[in-house]
Amino acid sequence: MQTEILGNTENISKQGNVLIIKTKEAEARIWIYSPTIIRVNISRQHNADTSFAVIQNPAKKLDYTETAKQLLINTGALKLEINKSPLRFNFYTADGKELSQDDARFGVNWQGTRVINYRKLYKDEKFIGLGEKTGDLNRRGSSYVNWNSDVPDHNPKSDPLYETFPFFVGLHGGLTYGLFFDNTHKSYFDFGASTDDTMSWFGADAGDMNYYFFGAQSVSQIIEDYTWLTGRMEMPPLWSLGYQQCRWSYMSAAEILDIAENFRKEKIPADVMYCDIDYMDQYKIFTWNKETFPNPKSFIDKLKAMNFHLVTIVDPGIKVEPGYKQYDEGVSKNYFATYPDGEKYIGSVWPGRCHFPDFFRYDVRKWWGASFTALTEPGVEGFWNDMNEPAAWGQDIPWMVKFGNYYMPEVRNAYGMQMAKATYEGTKKLLGNKRPFVLTRAAYSGTQRYSAVWTGDNSAYDAHMLLGQRLVNSLGITGMSLVGVDIGGFSGDPTPELMVRWNSLGVYTPMFRNHAMQGTKYREPWRWGKENETIIKKDIEQRYKLLPYIYSAYYQSHQTGIPVSRTLAINYTNDENVFDVKYQNQFLFGDALLVAPVESTRFAEDVYLPAGEWYRLSTGEKFEGGKAVNVPAPLTDLPVFVKAGTIVPMQDVIQSTNEKGDGILELNVWYGKNANSYVYYEDDGSSYDYQKGTYYKRSVHFDPLKNTISLLAVEGSFASKYTQIKLVLHGFDQKIKTVKVNGKAMKLAEGTGTFNNDNKTIKIEF
Numbered sequence: 001m002q003t004e005i006l007g008n009t010e011n012i013s014k015q016g017n018v019l020i021i022k023t024k025e026a027e028a029r030i031w032i033y034s035p036t037i038i039r040v041n042i043s044r045q046h047n048a049d050t051s052f053a054v055i056q057n058p059a060k061k062l063d064y065t066e067t068a069k070q071l072l073i074n075t076g077a078l079k080l081e082i083n084k085s086p087l088r089f090n091f092y093t094a095d096g097k098e099l100s101q102d103d104a105r106f107g108v109n110w111q112g113t114r115v116i117n118y119r120k121l122y123k124d125e126k127f128i129g130l131g132e133k134t135g136d137l138n139r140r141g142s143s144y145v146n147w148n149s150d151v152p153d154h155n156p157k158s159d160p161l162y163e164t165f166p167f168f169v170g171l172h173g174g175l176t177y178g179l180f181f182d183n184t185h186k187s188y189f190d191f192g193a194s195t196d197d198t199m200s201w202f203g204a205d206a207g208d209m210n211y212y213f214f215g216a217q218s219v220s221q222i223i224e225d226y227t228w229l230t231g232r233m234e235m236p237p238l239w240s241l242g243y244q245q246c247r248w249s250y251m252s253a254a255e256i257l258d259i260a261e262n263f264r265k266e267k268i269p270a271d272v273m274y275c276d277i278d279y280m281d282q283y284k285i286f287t288w289n290k291e292t293f294p295n296p297k298s299f300i301d302k303l304k305a306m307n308f309h310l311v312t313i314v315d316p317g318i319k320v321e322p323g324y325k326q327y328d329e330g331v332s333k334n335y336f337a338t339y340p341d342g343e344k345y346i347g348s349v350w351p352g353r354c355h356f357p358d359f360f361r362y363d364v365r366k367w368w369g370a371s372f373t374a375l376t377e378p379g380v381e382g383f384w385n386d387m388n389e390p391a392a393w394g395q396d397i398p399w400m401v402k403f404g405n406y407y408m409p410e411v412r413n414a415y416g417m418q419m420a421k422a423t424y425e426g427t428k429k430l431l432g433n434k435r436p437f438v439l440t441r442a443a444y445s446g447t448q449r450y451s452a453v454w455t456g457d458n459s460a461y462d463a464h465m466l467l468g469q470r471l472v473n474s475l476g477i478t479g480m481s482l483v484g485v486d487i488g489g490f491s492g493d494p495t496p497e498l499m500v501r502w503n504s505l506g507v508y509t510p511m512f513r514n515h516a517m518q519g520t521k522y523r524e525p526w527r528w529g530k531e532n533e534t535i536i537k538k539d540i541e542q543r544y545k546l547l548p549y550i551y552s553a554y555y556q557s558h559q560t561g562i563p564v565s566r567t568l569a570i571n572y573t574n575d576e577n578v579f580d581v582k583y584q585n586q587f588l589f590g591d592a593l594l595v596a597p598v599e600s601t602r603f604a605e606d607v608y609l610p611a612g613e614w615y616r617l618s619t620g621e622k623f624e625g626g627k628a629v630n631v632p633a634p635l636t637d638l639p640v641f642v643k644a645g646t647i648v649p650m651q652d653v654i655q656s657t658n659e660k661g662d663g664i665l666e667l668n669v670w671y672g673k674n675a676n677s678y679v680y681y682e683d684d685g686s687s688y689d690y691q692k693g694t695y696y697k698r699s700v701h702f703d704p705l706k707n708t709i710s711l712l713a714v715e716g717s718f719a720s721k722y723t724q725i726k727l728v729l730h731g732f733d734q735k736i737k738t739v740k741v742n743g744k745a746m747k748l749a750e751g752t753g754t755f756n757n758d759n760k761t762i763k764i765e766f
């Protein structure tokens with residue numbers, strides 16, 4: 001294997017908006033995408049420039065200046081200094097602070113087809129990101145591989161897992177930068193793990209050194225930029241944010257109806273039931289088992305009558321069986337992956353011998369999407385994509401298997417994403433104006449445009465619960481906001497204490513799904529004794545009370561890419577304590593709530609509260625931040641804190657998101673010394689009408705100096721489902737003097753008032 005270095009600049013040219021620098025070995029192309037985003041692509045051969053992740057085009061203009069030794073690009077917000085010989089790329093802030101540089105010795109080079117970028121490592125540099133990666137929040141000193149894999153029984157150190165997000169954020173000297181290595185080959189990241197702290201490096205088995213450099217000076221702005229580049233989620237169906245009950249598998253329609261009925265009987269709120277693989281006829285995708293699910297439509301109608309939505313699983317593997325519709329169609333149209341000689345690839349999964357659709361092709365995606373009629377016609381609205389790493393009983397698919405023009409290793413990491421895309425686009429079409437819910441196990445950067453993800457087959461022990469939270473938080477950095485873990489742990493049986501604790505954390509998990517493996521004990525809320533059921537029920541009720549707040553947080557993700565679950569490293573980047581392994585699992589859930597996961601065997605916990613003031617949500621007790629506090633953490637009360645000055649909209653308990661409730665939107669204002677604004681958002685929760693302005697959006701301002709709370713005019717044409725707004729003030733020792741609604745001042749004598757929500761008359765009720 002030969003090592004080849006990038007070498008010296010031999011030729012510089014500009015073609016339109018791209019700067020091209022040629023060396024003996026390769027060609028570097030540079031584009032500006034926005035003032036804070038510059039793309040560098042270094043290539044030895046001219047590959048077709050396709051990206052599964054990026055949805056933006058580069059800016060039309062690129063200016064640079066040249067000196068004897070350098071080229072300089074200055075966007076106004078970011079500077080790229082290019083040393084000509086050897087060719088090196090060094091990034092600076094607009095005011096000249098060094099953000100990130102090539103390692104001066106090695107820069108970019110190749111070994112055979114492998115391409116590697118060695119980068120300067122700063123003494124105090126920390127790294128966060130890479131999505132679904134085990135290990136600590138700060139990835140300094142760790143290394144990772146991206147190769148989407150089916151890893152049942154993984155442990156809190158296993159790598160790789162199911163998903164690939166080659167995007168990280170570097171932090172040093174109070175500065176921030178981001179780097180997205182858009183290459184779907186097997187890729188590698190080493191954050192000083194193996195280099196005696198002399199450098200970091202990343203690379204891939206083949207393909208281009210193709211990266212986007214982000215220079216914004218805050219983690220949240222970098223996430224906004226990354227999700228601008230790779231897309232943001234649409235508003236999820238509201239029902240998918242309720243409690244979801246899953247199991248591998250409920251074996252019949254009757255069993256699922258039974259479970260659903262029991263939720264209603266026990267008055268435990270829930271919205272979603274799942275069919276895992278056993279609903280199918282011999283695991284053939286897009287079929288129903290005629291004995292156990294004899295009449296899918298009447299089964300789903302019954303679920304709907306109980307206000308439940310159904311999600312069904314689909315795997316990519318299509319059973320080799322002449323006479324089976326999807327097999328026949330796929331064969332006749334050549335929709336399946338092949339060996340180079342054209343022979344169809346066969347791998348074994350649940351149905352036995354299977355062919356694998358080539359989701360990289362538009363016509364195949366269209367066909368796959370249209371096949372969902374078998375599920376949508378009887379009324380399924382959620383589509384769970386499993387085994388799409390793709391998995392063939394844990395084996396690597398041979399490297400010479402082809403998806404169209406690609407060999408498997410080139411695009412493996414994007415296969416699951418393309419399946420999710422096909423599923424999303426197909427079911428969206430079939431459901432008309434209704435939002436489908438898509439959940440995928442394998443993913444690549446950009447998957448947030450199509451689907452939610454979950455973290456795969458976790459296990460029923462405490463360290464896995466904590467790991468799950470870090471995975472959720474890390475996925476948030478890489479644009480995935482709608483994320484879940486199997487609450488309770490997929491393999492093994494949780495102790496009742498772990499079940500209760502994990503469920504309480506599930507309340508603050510973006511997707512709240514209880515799921516368990518075949519052969520494990522049943523997991524539903526009533527399987528743990530009356531006392532535990534009461535706790536579990538109370539926690540699920542809390543989820544439903546918080547839905548107006550959670551839904552508004554999703555609106556934020558939809559608008560800005562900022563995730564619902566946020567590692568503290570996003571908002572408190574320069575606070576060393578948030579990276580302490582003791583506190584690294586803590587996160588903000590939306591703007592206002594700080595949640596501290598606690599193991600099921602601990603009943604008091606040290607919680608780190610960042611600078612500012614905080615209130616415990618359950619008791620109202622006030623804490624001064626900037627230090628750790630030891631707080632009681634009984635199984636009935638997970639430590640959750642509210643940031644002073646924030647606004648948390650809540651509602652009364654409903655049994656499902658289909659219910660209207662009592663019509664009161666409770667605006668909780670938690671007193672703080674600083675003024676604060678909050679955007680409340682609501683729409684019909686199920687259609688795309690919000691994209692045409694049919695939403696209800698309202699800014700709420702709290703100003704402690706003027707002692708006012710203002711509800712600004714409503715934006716959008718949606719009539720809120722709430723008929724009244726009730727203001728609930730917490731921690732106010734001085735009385736709020738004025739509440740302004742649509743600009744009109746209201747006098748308020750005591751702490752609580754209620755306003756009609758019809759935009760015209762304002763009534764205060766005490």
Ligand code: MIG
Pocket residue numbers: 247248276277313386387441456457515516517
């Ligand atoms: O080979 O469909 O991660 O959630 O229950 C196992 C059965 C296949 C793996 C998924 C899991 C699901 C299970 N699947």
